[in-house]
Amino acid sequence: xxxxxxxxxxxxxxxxxxxxxxxxxxxxxxxxxxxxxxxxxxxxxxxxxxxxxxxxxxxxxxxxxxxxxxxxxxxxxxxxxxxxxxxxxxxxxxxxxxxxxxxxxxxxxxxxxxxxxxxxxxxxxxxxxxxxxxxxxxxxxxxxxxxxxxxxxxxxxxxxxxxxxxxxxxxxxxxxxxxxxxxxxxxxxxxxxxxxxxxxxxxxxxxxxxxxxxxxxxxxxx
Amino acid sequence: xxxxxxxxxxxxxxxxxxxxxxxxxxxxxxxxxxxxxxxxxxxxxxxxxxxxxxxxxxxxxxxxxxxxxxxxxxxxxxxxxxxxxxxxxxxxxxxxxxxxxxxxxxxxxxxxxxxxxxxxxxxxxxxxxxxxxxxxxxxxxxxxxxxxxxxxxxxxxxxxxxxxxxxxxxxxxxxxxxxxxxxxxxxxxxxxxxxxxxxxxxxxxxxxxxxxx
Numbered sequence: 098x099x100x101x102x103x104x105x106x107x108x109x110x111x112x113x114x115x116x117x118x119x120x121x122x123x124x125x126x127x128x129x130x131x132x133x134x135x136x137x138x139x140x141x142x143x144x145x146x147x148x149x150x151x152x153x154x155x156x157x158x159x160x161x162x163x164x165x166x167x168x169x170x171x172x173x174x175x176x177x178x179x180x181x182x183x184x185x186x187x188x189x190x191x192x193x194x195x196x197x198x199x200x201x202x203x204x205x206x207x208x209x210x211x212x213x214x215x216x217x218x219x220x221x222x223x224x225x226x227x228x229x230x231x232x233x234x235x236x237x238x239x240x241x242x243x244x245x246x247x248x249x250x251x252x253x254x255x256x257x258x259x260x261x262x263x264x265x266x267x268x269x270x271x272x273x274x275x276x277x278x279x280x281x282x283x284x285x286x287x288x289x290x291x292x293x294x295x296x297x298x299x300x301x302x303x304x305x306x307x308x309x310x311x312x313x314x315x316x317x318x319x
Numbered sequence: 320x321x322x323x324x325x326x327x328x329x330x331x332x333x334x335x336x337x338x339x340x341x342x343x344x345x346x347x348x349x350x351x352x353x354x355x356x357x358x359x360x361x362x363x364x365x366x367x368x369x370x371x372x373x374x375x376x377x378x379x380x381x382x383x384x385x386x387x388x389x390x391x392x393x394x395x396x397x398x399x400x401x402x403x404x405x406x407x408x409x410x411x412x413x414x415x416x417x418x419x420x421x422x423x424x425x426x427x428x429x430x431x432x433x434x435x436x437x438x439x440x441x442x443x444x445x446x447x448x449x450x451x452x453x454x455x456x457x458x459x460x461x462x463x464x465x466x467x468x469x470x471x472x473x474x475x476x477x478x479x480x481x482x483x484x485x486x487x488x489x490x491x492x493x494x495x496x497x498x499x500x501x502x503x504x505x506x507x508x509x510x511x512x513x514x515x516x517x518x519x520x521x522x523x524x525x526x527x528x529x530x531x532x
Contacts, residue, residue: 161467161513162506163474165485170506173498258379262478269382282389290378290386297377 104281105272105288115271116292122185122267123257126192127250133193134200141201142208152201159198164256167191172263188260188267196253203249207242208234243311247304251297258293268292324491325504331487332508338401338483339470342408346469347462349409350416357421368417375414381475383407388479404476412469419461423454456527463520467513474509484508 105112137156141149159167168191175182182190211234219229261270269289276285356368375383384407391403427450435445477486488505492498 158506158510161471161510163471163485163509165474165477166488166502166506166509169485169489169492170499170502173492174502177499255379258381259475261381269379269385273385276389283386283393286382286386286389290374290382293379293382294374294377298373 100284101281102284102288104279105275105284108275108279111271111275112268112288115266115268118185118265119257119267119269120296122189122192122260122265123254126189126196126257127253129189129193130196130249130253131200131246133197134202135204137197137201138204138208141205156198156201159195160202164191164195165259165262167195168259168263184260184263184265187263188257188265192253192256192260195256196249199249199252200246203242203245204238206245207238210241211237240311243308247301247308250304251300254297254300255293324495324497324501327491328484328487328501328504328508331482332484332512334481334483335470335473335485335509336512338405338408338476338481339466339473342405342412342473343462343466343469345405345409346412346416349413350420353413353417354420354424357417358424372414372418375411376418380407380411380472381478383411384475384479400479401481404479404481408469408473408476411472412465415465415468416462419458419465420454423458423461424450426457427453452528459524459527460520463517463524466516466520470513470516471509 137152141152168188171180171191171194172182172184172187175187215233215237216229219233224232257267258269260267261273264270272285272289273282276282279285353368353371356364357372359365359368384404387407387410388400388403391398391406431449431453432445435449440448473483474485477483477489480486482490484505488501492501495501
């Protein structure tokens, strides 16, 4: 067995471009998923029983099926209902919807975990509905949803690898292609694994750092 | 979409379930060893355990599968791709299950263990009669959750050429030009399997002896 890592380093520009696509798709999809998930959670809480039930079913379907099946449905099934997307937009749309299902559950449990007494106390001292949402519900919820949101963001980072299957030119696709052209599969996949490992560890570390800074006075707040 | 196509999907889903069940069981066995390493007082054991968990949780499962699938032949181990797929899924789920088990064993109340020592139980007896049952009871819901995650993740072994549910759906979608119907049906089958697992898990959980949370 020969392990020649130089084969990989002679393709640095392509690898950099693949890594760039991975990171951009990840950030765009994670932000879209968080915003969409928040809107769904708000709609479920304030939109009446019917809306709550309908979203409940959609979320159960999204959480109960593999992401790969969902992305195939968007990419290969989309053209049959007049929605023809290139791989990158299809990937971003698929990843955002998939992530939104999980984010909406995170925000929903965040809403539910704010003690009722705090909201009642707000009503007692005469705060309006909007004031209660802005000054009590949202700030207290933020503290609660930070750790699971960080976790979900990291999961979405790892799911970007799946997009290589629908030919999105991200890092997994790039390195697999280099590996097969140069007969250096193992080297390429090692570099790939190390890249993801480092990115996930760094994100987790930065996230936990931000968490401790933001929740320093948590003990007194909740 | 004809019932014939749906039957083909159902047949392929047997592979999905088999691969998942085998991987969960092997993963559980590995997880017991890794969690024991993590809880060991020897630093020599703790560090490899931590690196194992960090690696298999930090690298996408797809990359792990591709790596194992391509690495095994290079280092001279020629196995069918089904074995590579099961090895990959087992190692990945082992990392998550080990972390759960570690948490479960750590939350066994120390008072119970101390009182067992007081009445003269041996360390082995304490493990078998007190620590293990309580830890298993505490980690059972997480185990059901992990089973569902692995059932979904098993869709990725389609990339190493195993004709399970996802790969069958892909092949049929390509040959019949009915991607919407076929992928939606495959999704529904996954949903049904996961629903059954969640339901069965809930029933078993309620019948388990031990400390309720």
